[in-house]
Amino acid sequence: MSRLPPLAWFRAFECAARHLSFTAAAGELSLTQSAVSQHVRALERRLGDPLFVRKPRGLDLTDAGRRLLPYVSGAIGELTAATELFRPARREDLLTIATRDSFAQACLAPALPRFSAANPGLRIRFVSTLWADNDLSTEADLEIRLGTRELAGAGATRLFADRVLPVCAPGLLPGRATVADLYARPLIQAVGSSDTWDAWAKAVSADPPPPVSWFVDSYGLALELARQGCGVALVSRFLAAADVRARTLRVPVDRSAAARETFYLARRAGRPDSPAHRFEQWLRAEMEDMERRLEAP
Numbered sequence: 001m002s003r004l005p006p007l008a009w010f011r012a013f014e015c016a017a018r019h020l021s022f023t024a025a026a027g028e029l030s031l032t033q034s035a036v037s038q039h040v041r042a043l044e045r046r047l048g049d050p051l052f053v054r055k056p057r058g059l060d061l062t063d064a065g066r067r068l069l070p071y072v073s074g075a076i077g078e079l080t081a082a083t084e085l086f087r088p089a090r091r092e093d094l095l096t097i098a099t100r101d102s103f104a105q106a107c108l109a110p111a112l113p114r115f116s117a118a119n120p121g122l123r124i125r126f127v128s129t130l131w132a133d134n135d136l137s138t139e140a141d142l143e144i145r146l147g148t149r150e151l152a153g154a155g156a157t158r159l160f161a162d163r164v165l166p167v168c169a170p171g172l173l174p175g176r177a178t179v180a181d182l183y184a185r186p187l188i189q190a191v192g193s194s195d196t197w198d199a200w201a202k203a204v205s206a207d208p209p210p211p212v213s214w215f216v217d218s219y220g221l222a223l224e225l226a227r228q229g230c231g232v233a234l235v236s237r238f239l240a241a242a243d244v245r246a247r248t249l250r251v252p253v254d255r256s257a258a259a260r261e262t263f264y265l266a267r268r269a270g271r272p273d274s275p276a277h278r279f280e281q282w283l284r285a286e287m288e289d290m291e292r293r294l295e296a297p
Contacts, residue, residue, distance in 0.1 A: 005042070005043055005046045005047075006039075008039055009039045009040070009042055009043040009046075010043065010072050010075070010076065011029065011039075011076065012025060012029065012031075012035075012036045012039035012040050012043070013039070013040050013043055013051060013065075013068070013069075013072060014069065014072045014073055014076055015028050015029055015036070016036060016040060016052070016059060017051075017052075017059075017061060017065060017069050017072075017073075020058050020059045020060065020061075021058055021059060022036045022037050022040070022059070040052065047064070047068075049062070049064035050062050050064065050065075051064055051065035051068065052065055093121060093122055093123055093275070094123045094124075094125060095122060095123070095124050095125070095141050095142070095275040095276060095279060096124075096125045096127060096140045096141050096142075097124060097125070097126055097127065097140060097141065097142045097143075097144070097279070098126075098127040098128075098129050098140035098142070098143045098144065099126065099127075099128070099129060099143070099144035100128070100129060100144070100146055100218065100219070100220070101128050101218065101220050102218050102219040102220030102223070102239050103144055103146070103239065103263060104126055104128075105220060106220075106223075106238070106239040106240075106241070106242055106243075107238060107239070107286075107287070107290070108283075110242060111286050112124075114282075115279065115282050118282070119275070119278060122275050127140055129143075129145075140268075141267065141268050141274075141275070141276040142265065142266070142267050142268075142276050142279060142280065143156070143265070143266045143267075144159070144263055144264070144265055145263065145264045145265075145266065146261060146262070146263055146264075147261050147264070148194070148260060148261050149264075151261075152264035152266070153264075153266065155266050155267075156264035156265060156266040157264060157265060157266075158262060158263070158264050158265075159262070159263045159264065159265050159283070159284065159287045160238060160262065160263065160287045160288075160290070160291045161258070161259075161262065161291070162236050162237065162238055162258075162259040162261075162262035162263070163236075163237045163256040163257060163258055163259055164195045164200060164234055164235060164236060164237070164256060164257055164259050165234070165235070165237050165240070165251055165254075165255070165256035165257075166182055166200075166232050166233070166234055166251065166252060166253055166255075167223070167226050167232070167233055167235055167240045167243070167244065167249045167250065167251055167252075168185070168226050168229075168231070168232045168233070168249065168250065168252055169226060169227060169228070169229040169248075169249065169250075170247060170248075170249070170250050171229070172185060172229055172231075172232070172252075173185065173232075173252040177252035177253055178253065179201075179206045179207065179253055179255070180207075181252065181253075182209075182232050182252060182253055183207075183209055183210050185231050185232050186213035186214060186230060186231030186232070187209060187210070187211075187212045187213055187214070187231055187232055187234070188212070188213070188214040188216065188222050188225050188226060188230065188231045188232060188233035188234070189212045189214070189215055189216070189222070189233075189234055190215075190216055190217065190218060190219050190221075190222050190234075190235070191215050191216065191217055192217065193260075193261055194260045194261060195234065195257075195259050195260050195261055196234070197209040197212060197234055199257070199260065200234055200257045203257035203258070204255040204256075204257055206255070213231055214230060214231055219235050219236055219239050220239075222234075222235050223235055223239065223240060223243060223249070226249055227243065227248055227249060232252065236259060236262075237256060237294060238263075238287075238290065238294070241290065241293075241294060265280060265283065265284075267280050
């Protein structure tokens with residue numbers, strides 16, 4: 001495969017072809033007229049064909065130039081579009097938040113219209129995370145991490161005191177269900193968490209559970225399996241709250257245990273008036289309000 005000519009030669013040709021002038025092309029490219037002319041002549045020598053007819057008052061494309069121009073214009077357009085994806089301008093109005101999908105869906109999405117209304121023009125990018133090492137390594141303005149105090153890492157502060165409880169589809173169990181009724185159904189558990197069915201049973205002084213039937217890697221999937229009637233899921237009460245209110249899930253046995261792992265928030269250092277700071281203040285207020293509602297009788 002032959003080596004491609006330098007990109008600068010193609011840029012000089014494309015710009016000169018649009019303006020039909022080396023002088024105008026030089027102004028757009030911040031080069032001298034001589035440099036643009038030299039780039040074009042170098043390209044012509046490499047290709048073995050003249051690309052322009054030089055006239056006293058401008059340029060005309062040759063047949064070879066007309067054939068080449070669509071390819072060069074298209075390629076430069078694609079490169080320009082690709083470069084725009086990484087353009088640092090307007091970075092100040094883009095807030096990047098790393099979080100679990102389950103937290104974003106259950107806790108953030110219902111409340112985000114209120115934040116957007118108070119912060120018009122601010123764009124938000126969500127980066128999905130799953131395991132703790134993903135959370136800690138992500139390049140985000142804000143990170144919402146699930147884990148223990150130690151696992152959450154330095155600089156992260158707890159959003160709320162969580163509890164874990166069993167949930168299931170409304171018709172899966174009788175209205176006055178017992179722990180034995182729970183154990184008669186398939187149990188659903190999120191792997192990678194220390195908030196297991198065994199830990200829950202010990203915390204609420206219940207008999208040890210039977211073997212778990214469904215293992216999933218997120219609370220979000222555990223909730224979905226429970227909604228579909230696959231069994232009883234042990235999940236965060238914060239993440240289940242919206243489903244319980246909507247009656248797409250119910251708490252068959254009102255016995256919850258303090259969660260060993262909960263959600264923590266970490267924010268990059270920045271100005272007090274930064275979008276990340278505003279989002280943090282808003283989110284903490286939302287979670288405090290949600291916690292009060294969950295604690296209310």
